[in-house]
Amino acid sequence: MKKNLFFICLLVLGAFASCHSGSPKKETGDAVANEVKVPVPLGDPFIMLCDGVYYAYGTHSAEGIEVYTSDDLLTWKYKGLALNKKDSWADRWFWAPEIYAVNGKYYMYYSADEHICVAVADSPTGPFVQAKKEPMIADEKCIDNSLFIDDDGTPYLTFVRFNDGNNIWIAELEKDLVTVKKETMHPCLHVSQEWEEVWPRVNEGSFIVKHNGLYYMSYSANSYESPFYGVGCATATDLMGTWTKYDENPLLQKxxxxxxxxxSAMFTDKAGKLRIVYHAHKDKNKIHPRAMYIGEISFANVNGMDRMRISEEYITPELVK
Incomplete structure (x- = not known):
């Protein structure tokens, strides 16, 4: 199943960055063909900056999770499968991966066959392997799992449950970053605003950053198939407390x-800017293949409080084939 004065976010994201089907075809033969550039074909995209290289992952291949690399966010190269379905619990529907560097390992949180999973690798390009071939929550369908590690080192996972349409929940993880503490599962967001009720009941694609002591959750509403799919924001002073949606949502739509x-997901670029990556439909008439786009996040002071803002301008990354 894609962002300036907010350097507290760097403390969280920087800790991690220390350091559908069909795949792009590679040129063969001795002759060098003219470069062909096309949009990066990722839905539910995620970008990680690691050791000066940007890595992009997303929903696209029926064979697993692909990875692309870039030095400048503008031009990208296909690097193959970071996760092959043979190394996963399931064999279909590989969606919405997010990758984090923690303690010298890379953790990929992703959905497979509508269950949340995690796989681990020694490199951002993989191979990522699900050591224990089972979902994180085995007895329930869930999607869109996203990791957040708070300042005290406690890991949390947000994810989508299907018990009120698509709605967003949070839970603590054990220190292994794999095991969900089910007794801590707590609801965050469900459909509650008029703009979210186009069709059907969907709140999904959560991502959390922390800025000046406040937690900000970006999320998406409406079906991904709808042209009115968009991004909103909610805030909380306590991760396990009440999340309050902005009255001015959506922050990004059309x-x-x-x-x-x-x-969407957020990341910090080489210049220290907080960015947002998201997908959009192929065009106004066709949904697939979806493509990846990159914007910027800022915070505006409104009545003494910082409010998240998403730029209307965006970068169109291109895949060099």
Missing amino acids: PGELVGVGH
């Missing part, structure tokens, strides 16, 4: 010529 914009 920017420029794009439609179907959503399932």
